[in-house]
Amino acid sequence: MKKPEVLVPAGTPEKLRIAIDYGADAVYIGGEHLGLRSRASNFTLSDMQAGVAYAHERHAKVYLAANIVCHENDLNGVVDYLTAVRDSGVDALIVSDPAIISAVLTKVPRLPVHLSTQASAVNYEAVNFWAKHGLERIVLGRETSQQEIKEIKAHTDVEIEAFIQGAMCISYSGRCVMSNYMNNRDANRGGCAQNCRFLYNLMDADGNSLNGKDLFTMSAVDMSLIPEIGEMISTGVDSLKIEGRMKTIHYVSTVANVYRNAVDTYCADPDNFQVNPSWIEELAKISQRRMSFGFFNGKPTKNDELFSHKKPELGYEFIGEVKGQETGRIIIQERNNFSEGDELEFYGPHFFHYFTKVVDLRDEDGNKIDRANHAMMICSIKCDQVLPQETMIRKKKVARVTV
Ligand code: SF4
Structure with missing residues (x-):
């Protein structure tokens, strides 16, 4: 059985080192251009070079997220920038916009391309379409079930990466423009203001509140598939992705530690594998939000929706x-x-x-x-x-x- 990669977010050079020290096989980072976290302390080219050297010395990989939806001016200088990224030693680029994919495949040789989750690939025909165009890995949409992942793996040879932990969008990832409308911040060019998590009130035509003081969000419950880790690995998926480039070193160290331990334990003896309750307890220490299985077991239910505003628990x-x-x-x-x-x-x-x-x-x-x-x-x-x-x-x- 192939052991899947544990892929951990690294929003800063410090987080990159911590993720790798705590067991990540690979990390993904953002650069100063083309990424979806414009407010993160993104990596300069020299940060990238140093981070890649640190990772490669420890047999880990570094992927760069360049997954914005490109408008005309976003493409200026893209080939020069991505050539410099490749020369820094980055192992692959995570991209969703066909304009960047085409630029890399035709003008930046030897830089592998992974399709970002933002492109919402959730069936094997879409996966094979991108594979045929030269992409080496497809990051599935977070809205994919266990059954669908198995089906996709059975019908493709390209590497498949699936989310295992982290925040969910209430829309398909990469297709929400709430933040563009409400905050003039482009969600798909790195500026999401997370409007789905604001507190809302429902008013009648006269402006009277219909739900009293019970304000609500329109957000989804975060996903954590640690209780389903055996089922996820048995789909044959190649990489397990953890969301959260904006999260703290507490988060990065904890998720890397838990998923490293869980994947190693499963792969050492799949037949006798049992979920260790302390993995679940560990993950609860870094989150004050409820967790669910997202789409993994089929359609989400009302339990997967963070409708009521809940007071965070003492963590x-x-x-x-x-x-x-x-x-x-x-x-x-x-x-x-x-x-x-x-x-x-x-x-x-x-x-x-x-x-x-x-x-x-x-x-x-x-x-x-x-x-x-x-x-x-x-x-x-x-x-x-x-x-x-x-x-x-x-x-x-x-x-x-x-x-
Ligand atoms: S507003 Fe919410 S659903 Fe929309 S992109 Fe941002 S986090 Fe996702």
Whole structure:
């Protein structure tokens, strides 16, 4: 059985390194042009070169998303830019617009092209159409069921990539213009304002609210197929994609860790595979939204729609990164406040977990402190546990008591 690739989003060079350290086989990034995340800290050409070198040294791949819907001026300089992208060593380009596909296939040789999910390929005829034109991989629309993925795999030789985790659009991806109308931001050129997640009210003709104070969204529940990971791998899919280039290093490290562990566990012994409940618990620590299976088991139901505005549950917060260990102490770079006596969870690559209380908290100069409360401050706690490289720290949020 072919082990599918674990493909993780990397919105910044730091996230690229973390994704790979935590087990990603491949990452996808955005460049300064042609990507769908105009507000992300996208990669410059020199970032790309450094990121590719880091990835290739660790046998991982880097794909660049260049998947906007192109209008006339977007194509200026596209061949020069994509030639420079290819020369940076990027392993493939993720594209949806035929204008860019044609430009790459005819004028930028040796740069493999993957069809983006934005092109909504959800049947094998569409997949084979693109394969015939020279594309090496097709990223299926998120609206594809398990049965359809099997059918597609049975009728094509081209590589197939399918989404396994992340946000869903309430329209077919790449076909929503709510943000263009409401915010003058082009959803399909990197500017989606996520209008489907705004809070809405229903009014009668006189402006009276028909739903009182119960505001609602028009969004879809996020997808997480970890409980169905065995079924997904058994479709024969080549790559498992995780959504979220705008997400934090807490998210990137956690999803890479969970899916690496899950895929390795399944592939080591598919016949006796069981879902590990701690994978589900881990993923719940990075999301305050409900999860569903999206379209994987057929048509979504009302449970897959995030209709009512729900108060986020108390989750976990990211505390910081371990920067070193010396003489029974752990050196921490803080990202969010924590205090003497707090319960911390340390987690690292290969699904490492360790829990301990904060004891003898000190600042960088060795002075005893009660609280680490300056962003990025260096501090240390007493602890003898040996931690793996790249260990991160989180803690459970506690409810604020108001009087
Ligand atoms: S507004 Fe919502 S449905 Fe539309 S593109 Fe943005 S996230 Fe997707």
